[in-house]
Structures are given as C-alpha cells and as structure tokens.
Amino acid sequence: MRRLWLLPTARVVGAASVATVVLAGGLLAWPWVSAAVVAAGAAGIAGYVHRNRGRVAVELRMLRALKDSVPRCPDDVEVPTLTAPVRVGSGDDGVTRITAQTYHDAVCALGHAMGRDRGFQLDLMRRTGSGRLAEVWGRAAVASDTEYRRLGLAEAARTATEQLAEPERELLTAFADGVNAAFAQATPFECRFLSYRPQPWRVEDSVLTSLLLFHSLSWNEQAKRAEAVVRRALPASVADFFLPGDATSARPADLARHRGEAGAADLIALDRAVAGSNCWIAKGDEPLLACDLHLALGLPNVLYEVDLAWPGTRLRGLASPGLPVVLTGTNGRIAWGVTNLTADVLDLVPAGQDGLHTRTERIRVRGGKPVTVDITTDGTMPVSESPLCGEKVAIRWTGHDPRAADLRFHRLAHARNLDEAVAVLDDAHGVALNVLVTDRKRMAHLATGLLPRRPAGTSRTEPADGHLTGPERPRVVDPTDGILVSANEAALPEDEFRIGLDLDPGHRARRIRTVLSAAERHDAAGMHALQHDVTAELYLPYRDLAIAALRPTDPVRSLLREWDGTAATDSRAFGVLVRLREALAQRVLAPYLAVCREHEPAFRYPFRDLDRPLLAILHARDCALLPAGTTDVDGFVADCVRAVVRERPAKWGRLNRVGLGHPFAALAPWANAVLGLRARQQAGMLHSVRTAVPGFGAAGRVVVTAGDLVTAELPAGQSGHPLSPHYADRHARWASLPSSSRPRARRTGCDHELRPHLTALREVDPN
Numbered sequence: 001m002r003r004l005w006l007l008p009t010a011r012v013v014g015a016a017s018v019a020t021v022v023l024a025g026g027l028l029a030w031p032w033v034s035a036a037v038v039a040a041g042a043a044g045i046a047g048y049v050h051r052n053r054g055r056v057a058v059e060l061r062m063l064r065a066l067k068d069s070v071p072r073c074p075d076d077v078e079v080p081t082l083t084a085p086v087r088v089g090s091g092d093d094g095v096t097r098i099t100a101q102t103y104h105d106a107v108c109a110l111g112h113a114m115g116r117d118r119g120f121q122l123d124l125m126r127r128t129g130s131g132r133l134a135e136v137w138g139r140a141a142v143a144s145d146t147e148y149r150r151l152g153l154a155e156a157a158r159t160a161t162e163q164l165a166e167p168e169r170e171l172l173t174a175f176a177d178g179v180n181a182a183f184a185q186a187t188p189f190e191c192r193f194l195s196y197r198p199q200p201w202r203v204e205d206s207v208l209t210s211l212l213l214f215h216s217l218s219w220n221e222q223a224k225r226a227e228a229v230v231r232r233a234l235p236a237s238v239a240d241f242f243l244p245g246d247a248t249s250a251r252p253a254d255l256a257r258h259r260g261e262a263g264a265a266d267l268i269a270l271d272r273a274v275a276g277s278n279c280w281i282a283k284g285d286e287p288l289l290a291c292d293l294h295l296a297l298g299l300p301n302v303l304y305e306v307d308l309a310w311p312g313t314r315l316r317g318l319a320s321p322g323l324p325v326v327l328t329g330t331n332g333r334i335a336w337g338v339t340n341l342t343a344d345v346l347d348l349v350p351a352g353q354d355g356l357h358t359r360t361e362r363i364r365v366r367g368g369k370p371v372t373v374d375i376t377t378d379g380t381m382p383v384s385e386s387p388l389c390g391e392k393v394a395i396r397w398t399g400h401d402p403r404a405a406d407l408r409f410h411r412l413a414h415a416r417n418l419d420e421a422v423a424v425l426d427d428a429h430g431v432a433l434n435v436l437v438t439d440r441k442r443m444a445h446l447a448t449g450l451l452p453r454r455p456a457g458t459s460r461t462e463p464a465d466g467h468l469t470g471p472e473r474p475r476v477v478d479p480t481d482g483i484l485v486s487a488n489e490a491a492l493p494e495d496e497f498r499i500g501l502d503l504d505p506g507h508r509a510r511r512i513r514t515v516l517s518a519a520e521r522h523d524a525a526g527m528h529a530l531q532h533d534v535t536a537e538l539y540l541p542y543r544d545l546a547i548a549a550l551r552p553t554d555p556v557r558s559l560l561r562e563w564d565g566t567a568a569t570d571s572r573a574f575g576v577l578v579r580l581r582e583a584l585a586q587r588v589l590a591p592y593l594a595v596c597r598e599h600e601p602a603f604r605y606p607f608r609d610l611d612r613p614l615l616a617i618l619h620a621r622d623c624a625l626l627p628a629g630t631t632d633v634d635g636f637v638a639d640c641v642r643a644v645v646r647e648r649p650a651k652w653g654r655l656n657r658v659g660l661g662h663p664f665a666a667l668a669p670w671a672n673a674v675l676g677l678r679a680r681q682q683a684g685m686l687h688s689v690r691t692a693v694p695g696f697g698a699a700g701r702v703v704v705t706a707g708d709l710v711t712a713e714l715p716a717g718q719s720g721h722p723l724s725p726h727y728a729d730r731h732a733r734w735a736s737l738p739s740s741s742r743p744r745a746r747r748t749g750c751d752h753e754l755r756p757h758l759t760a761l762r763e764v765d766p767n
Contacts, residue, residue: 003722006673007059009049017465028622030165057163058668065192069722071116073750077185082108083754087752091753094718094726097307103413105173106308107324108454109177114304115201118321118720119188121178123198124663125322127207129212129761130154136194137365140666145363146373151381152400153215157203157208160405164207168407172203175324181326181754189721190664195367207405209322214399214431216295217275217340222396222606223502224348225388228461229600230593232265234258241616242592244502244609245460251616253594256624265598268607268708269688270585273696276488276504277339278330278531278689279436280512281480284522287438288710291328292531292689292701293318295735297661299676299727300720301701303327305712315413316709325410328702333416336437337385339486341447343432344454345398347463351376351383351389389599396463403429403467404450418442422477426470430655440706445484446475447492448500451575454498468497471736472661485513487689505609507538507687533735536567539577541615547579549637551764556645567688569653569681577654578685579644585610587640653681658692660731662715675722677731701734 015077020041025034049056058623079086079208084101086109091097094115114122127133129470146510148154164172180199187197231239237252252258279291295302306326310317317329324691328337363371378394384572408428415421425435425448432449451473452464472491476484485491489506510546515530516522543560549559555577563573586696589610596603618637623630630636659679665672684690684697691697703715713734717726731737 003674007631008670008673009052009062010061011405012048013045014426016041016048055668055670061541062193062671062674066721066723067162069186069189069192069721071719071721073087074185074752076753076755077112077181078757079108079112079178079181079754080480080757081174082579084756086754088113088754089749090726091749093305094724094729095305095307097309097334098720099309101310103310103313104170106310107171108174108178110306110308110324111175111180112182112754113178113223114508115179116186117540117718118300118304119179119198120190121184121720122201122205122209122322123188123191125212129157129208129215130716131139134363134365134371137667138367142365142371144430146371148362148377149361149373150382150385151215151373152377152380153208153211154432156400156402157204157211157405160211161204161207162404163402163406164203166409167430168410169203171324171410173205175206176201178196178754189408194666204469206323207407208323209320210401210405210407210431213320213323218343218345218399218432219386219397220342220344220346221232221348222604224346225600226596226603226606228348228388229596229603230605232459233599234592238592240289240669242589242605242607242613244607251620253611255617256622258595259625259628260594261589261591262587262627263594264585267590267597268585268603268610269594269604269605270582270604270610272608273686274342274488274504274608275340275630275691276342276691277337278487278508278512278691279337279339279434280483280485280527281436281438281443282331282435282516282519282522282527283443285481285706286440286707287443288333288522288524288527288703288705289328289337289436289438290527290531290701290703291339291436292698293328293338294697296661296701297658297695297697297699297715299660299716301699301714301716302698303714305700305714305718313413317704318702318712318714323407323632325407327696327702328704328708330704331413331415332704332707334421334437334439335411335706336412336421336435337702337704338436339434340488341432341434341449342488342500342503343447343449344460344499345432345450345452346466347382347396347452348388348393349378349381349396349463351378351394352392353394355379356383362517371534384634386514386602398432398450398452398467401450403484404431406430409448415724418444422446422475426473428469428470434488434491436484436486438706440476440562443482443484444477445473445486445491447473452499456498460498460501465558472497474499481517481731483516485509485516487512502607502609505538505611505687508689508691510536511537511689524703524705528701528711529687531698531701531703532683534567534683536574536577536685536688537565537612538687539581540565540576541611541619542577542581542584542712545575545618545637546577546641549634551638552643556649559649567652567656567683567685567690569651569656569683571652572649575655576641576645576649577675581611583636584618584642586612587613588625591627626693651681653683656682656685656693658682658694658697658735660728663694676714677728680735680737682735698734710723742761 053203087099098109131145134145240249277293281289302316306319319328358376381394383394411424421437429450451468453466487509488504489509559573616626621633657679660677682692684692703710713729715734717729719726
C-alpha cells in the first residue's frame, strides 16, 4: 500500500498535515497560537484540494480501482473446458507453476494466469493492433488507431485465423478459455478505472497479438524509404558507400565532390532502438544457452515467465503475453532462444497495380465525436499516406500473408532432440527470427519465419519473388568450435539468398564470441556475467581520434586515456565519447546526405552501420572530405570535443537513467509516480552486451540448459497490479542494484486448483 502515498494529493496533504502537527505541537504552551496553526493548516489543505478538485477526483477514482482489485489468493476456480483438475501454485517469485494432465489443460491454465496477472495488457495489445484503443483511451489514441487501421492488422488476423492448422486452433482455443475464465473472475484495475469490462478473448486475438509482435520486429519502411531516396539522390558508388549491406564498399575517389552544405540537425537518426536480442550457446558440462531479448521497457513487463508441466514434459521460459508460445526456454529435452532476424520482409511498390480501393472507417472516441479515416488499399496491400519522392506507393509486407501467423513455432514444446526441433522449424513460417536450439549434445542456428525469396546479388529495391521453403532458409549446425552467437548481426550465410536488411554492425556479437572463445570452461555463472558485460568497443576508434587531436595538457585527453573501455555508470569519459560520436556523425555525414531532403522533405538517415562510412572518412585524413572550411583534421576533431565538453563531464550513470513507465502516464503524467518505477543509473548502452538505455533494454535474461532454466531476470514482476507484491519485486536484481536497495523477500506463495465443470467431466468420462 506504500505506493498509494505517491499520489500527488497524498504527498501534499500528508506533508502539510505532518508540518501542521509538528508546528502546533511545538506551540502547545500558547494554546490559541497552536489552534490557529491547526486552523491555518486545515484551511491550506482544504484550499489545495479545492483548487485541484478535478485531479483529486481522478486520484480517488484510481484509488478505488486499485483497492477494489487487489490480487488475492483465489479459491478453486471453475474452468468449464478443462478435462481434469489442474494444480496451480506460485512461489515467492510470483511465477505461476502449473501441473496438468494434458498439454491443452496446461495451456488453458496458462491463459487463466495471464488473464489474471496481465488482463489489461492483453486488452491493450488487441485494441492497439485493431485500431480500437480510442474507444476507451480517448482522443490521445486517435493517431495510433489511424495508423493501425491503415495497416490492416485486424483483417490480416481474421484471414490468418481462418487458415490456422487444427493443432494451433485447438491450442489458442484452450488459451482463450483460460483467459476468459480469469476475465469472468475479476476485472483488471485499469479497466475499472476506465469504466469498462474487457470483451471475451478469442483465438483471433492471439493471432493479432502475434502480428503486432511481428510488426514491432520487422516494419522497416523507414529504412526502405531512406535507401530509395539515397539511391535517387546520389551516384551509385556514393550511395553504396553510405548504405548498409556491403562492408567492402570502398570510399569513392570523387566523394569530396558530393559534399554539400551542413545538413539539418535532425538529418542523422543516430542509435535508434531497434528490437533485437543477444543469444548464444556454448558447451560446458552440457550445452548452455543464454538469451536476453531487447525490447521496449515498461510496466507491466512485455515478457511473462512460464512454468508448465504435463506428463513427460516441463516447459519453462519466457513468453509474450497473449501468446501461449515460449520464445526462449526449455522443455527438459531441448533448449532454445530467439533474436530478431532483422529480415528484409517489406517492399515499397508503385501503387495501382491491382487497382486502388478506398473505404471509410469510423474510429469511436471516448468522450468525443467519432473520427473518420479513409483507408486506401492496392489489392491486399495498404497504400502509404506519404508519397515516396512524389510517387504513391503500396506496402507489400510479409505480415499480411496468413502464413506469417501460423504459430507452428509452439511445436518446439514437444521436440525431443535437435533433429525434431529443426524439423518443426522447417515446417513453420510465422515471425522472422533467428532461433538457436540445443539438446544435450548438439546445437544449431536457423533463420525461421516467412522469408521473401531474394536471390543473392539482386538489388534491395527489387521486389521479392515468392518465399523460401524451410530447408532453403540458412542455418549453421554443430560448429567446430562449439559456439553459436546471434546478436542481430550477419551471422548466417547469405551466399544463395539475401535475408537481412540494415543488420546490426556486430559489436555485441564480437564481444560475446571473444569472451566465450577465451574462457577455459563455460558455466551458468559465466553466462550470466557475460549478459552484464558493458565493454564498449564501438567507441575505441573515437577515443583514439580524440587523443590524437587534443593537446597533451588537455584534461579531457587525460580523461580519455584513462578510460577503461566500458559503459560503466561512474565513467565520465564514456559520456564524452557518446556525445563526440553524435557530433562527428552530424557534422561529417549530414553534408553528403543533405541533398536527399530535396527529393524527400522528411528524409532521415536511419541506418545502424553509419560508423563504417563515418570512420572511413575520418581515417582518410583528407580535409576536403570534412565540412567546408576545415584546414586541419585534428583541429576539426578537437573542435568537436570542445563543443561537447563545455563543463566538467558528467558520469555516464547520470546521463543514462532508466525507469519503467506505465501506459497510464500518457493519460495522466502524475500517475507514473504511483504506477511506474523511478529512473535509476544504469550501466551499458545499445552496442554493449548489457543493453540498457531509457525506454529500451533487456526485457528478460535467461540462462538455460536442455534440462533446466537456471536463471531468469525480468525488469518487473509477473503481476500487472501495482499493489501486488509481484509488481516490481524482480526489478532490483535486473537493474543490478546493491543488495541494500533490494526489497526484503516476502513469503507470498499461493496454491489452488482449476477445476472443470462437472458436466465437462461427464462428457470426458461417461462412467
């Protein structure tokens, strides 16, 4: 209940009351003075409440919603579609441990657990994906609803649901039955606050959730647009130099001739947070798999820990709420983990090939008039509202194909060895992912998902021709060094087919492989320590450039020489290097790319591989390649250092503060004090193994073997209710807070049963 004291009115009234009592108590020798102080304090509190009565009313509404929905250990719950009783228990970590007689009963119980712990999160995702959030959120959600209506995820989900194979339909039906049992039992506090009850969960809603996940991982329209503009604005050799995809692209001899005036300050989109992950396998006494999934950070957490058991199997790992599919984990026989494949799954094609069709939809808005939105499609492809270089384009995205949501990935839960796991993945399409999988002896890294067929050597601007079959997708099996690493880089061969687009430059992957290769022995403790590695090798060349450019007596030079090469919270040098890289990227690259704004006014350079052309230009030590007026390369770099160091450099921890926000903060910013977790100093950055920046980082870290889940760290707890002891209980360990700052462990176990309806039992066993 301590969280409730963080409500603004509670803080102000509480502080004023304490001050009044203390002051009045000190004046008891003069009763009339003491009484006057009490009266003045009461009047001040009353005046504050009156002046802020609108917000106070909303706070009281939130208070009631929270208190009326506090999670409690339930009695036995009836779920009509179960075939047998299911034992459900949770320990001090809040993880619901489910023991059932069948896989489908276990999945049904998982649906009940997710519906109970994350009910509003489930409803928020389906409303977001279907463009129906404004119905309960108000005008603030109209822009999001408009975007997703035009994207057409809801229609794609309906089509994919109709084409699901029977095993997946049965799986999602069991899951939906469990969610709906939880919805019937209790209403999430957010829904109470917004005065609505969530509608029953359907199979289609889980399919929609999978497409929303696919969209967040693969919607690379910005990169496709940027590449098209760069190729139109610059000669082929210059465009190849600045675009990702070919690390061997040499600096054109006439590059200086294409340098223009200084570009706009927002031209270079540096270090965009792109959904990714680290995952690796290394042999110890048996193969160990470590995986940390890099996603948006918030409350509730975007991942949910799963622990299901049925005869012959115990399935443990991390799943996305709304989907009964373990993304990384173990079934007791194999272990697997995933990272974003960063696949090239989107094409921009001239609109009108299949005939344009425009329809009008109405977006219902809570507390306001409905908003109409015109949606234009070219066949099944949405037509972009933003022309590309003046031409209307349609968006061909793999996610609109029903096979992109076939959800056959879940069949890994039943695989008994590596060969069976590979067969499952070859048969599945779904979301484009890297999958690393191991049994007790062997290991493999496969590209999975519905991948467009793009023969090697073809232009990235040329539309794909069909899709790859499972066996055609690239893979690496049983490497000779016993190590597999995937960190969103180009780890798989693309000799025959081109798969990726704007892949990660590989700094995390190289660091992981270096540490693993140097280790004499691999164990779970070493894997966990590597997940928290904050080495920042990306910034070494920038440090060397700065040291060479600064005077020997410059204190900044001494600071950089002493840098230990990490993104540690107490490092002052690292903050200087981060800002120096930003300044160099803007000043050096923008003049070459400013011409792109003439072709596309909204153009931004979004590519992650910008350090390759940037360092190539700086290392050439040619003043003609640098901004106009540059007469000395070292002097130019020194000027950039001075521009970013105008006072004593701050420690990286002060610059990199990471907190967790609740969606309600978008409606009422004051609510984040109650519902969120305050920002704290965090080590790491986007290009270190330990990824942690404001709003983005490791949404879950696990170390597993084929037989066991060894460690699991989450930025928040299992529950989505702020008054639950499991709302934020796992944050301290995830954030590497000192033990003195961690909350005291509380015994909060809870055991109960989910029972089928008696009539359902009779149908299963008429005797």
